[in-house]
Amino acid sequence: MPDVEIRNATPDDVASLADVYRRASLSNDGDRPMLLAHPETLALDASSVLAGWTRVGVVDGRVVGFATTRPTGEVAELDDLFVDPELMRRGVARALIADALEVARLHGWRRIEVTGNGHALEFYEAVGFVRQGMTATPFGEGFRMHLDVPG
Numbered sequence: 001m002p003d004v005e006i007r008n009a010t011p012d013d014v015a016s017l018a019d020v021y022r023r024a025s026l027s028n029d030g031d032r033p034m035l036l037a038h039p040e041t042l043a044l045d046a047s048s049v050l051a052g053w054t055r056v057g058v059v060d061g062r063v064v065g066f067a068t069t070r071p072t073g074e075v076a077e078l079d080d081l082f083v084d085p086e087l088m089r090r091g092v093a094r095a096l097i098a099d100a101l102e103v104a105r106l107h108g109w110r111r112i113e114v115t116g117n118g119h120a121l122e123f124y125e126a127v128g129f130v131r132q133g134m135t136a137t138p139f140g141e142g143f144r145m146h147l148d149v150p151g
Contacts, residue, residue: 002059002087004095009054009066011046016063017056018044020084027085028119034139041138048079055099057083057092067096069103069112075146076104078114097127097147104149111149115142 009017021044026032035041048054048068057065065083069076078100083092104112115135116124121143125131129145136142 002064002090002092004064004092005058006055006095006099007058008052009049009056011049013056013063013066014044014046014049017046017049017054017066020063020065021080021082023085024082024088027088030119031117031139038139054080055096055103057096059087059092065092065096067100069100071107071109072113074108074110076100076107076109076112078112081114081120093123094127101147101149105151109149111146113144113146115144117142 022042025035025042048070051070053070054066054068056063057067064087066080067078068080070079071077081093081096083096100112114124114129115137116129117137117140124143124145127147129147131143131145133144134141135144
């Protein structure tokens with residue numbers, strides 16, 4: 001596992017985040033045709049960065065992943081979790097989830113919720129998320145999942 005530094009995203013990170021977002025999204029063969037048919041979905045919304053809800057993973061001075069965890073009352077919604085395809089399966093996403101749990105604990109949020117697609121299901125379950133049902137998304141059904149924040 002590479003040594004991952006995690007910090008708050010800054011406006012200077014937006015171009016790097018957009019690059020990671022696009023490349024990570026397109027790295028999944030099953031999603032690529034749908035995403036290319038709707039290129040607007042590959043544009044990163046930087047509002048969460050500006051609001052302070054996005055954390056970045058940095059390896060050797062380079063942004064290699066990010067997670068956006070947005071408050072919704074006592075619960076946080078994991079809106080984004082993306083890792084540079086070159087570093088997938090190397091612990092970056094796990095480090096970002098561990099950081100999201102710590103951020104949630106510091107804010108007093110009791111759990112983190114996410115809508116994941118079938119490609120991400122195995123990862124989310126491996127880091128402790130529990131399925132709670134299905135939900136409609138613009139591109140088909142997604143799994144609603146939650147992860148309780150330890151006290």
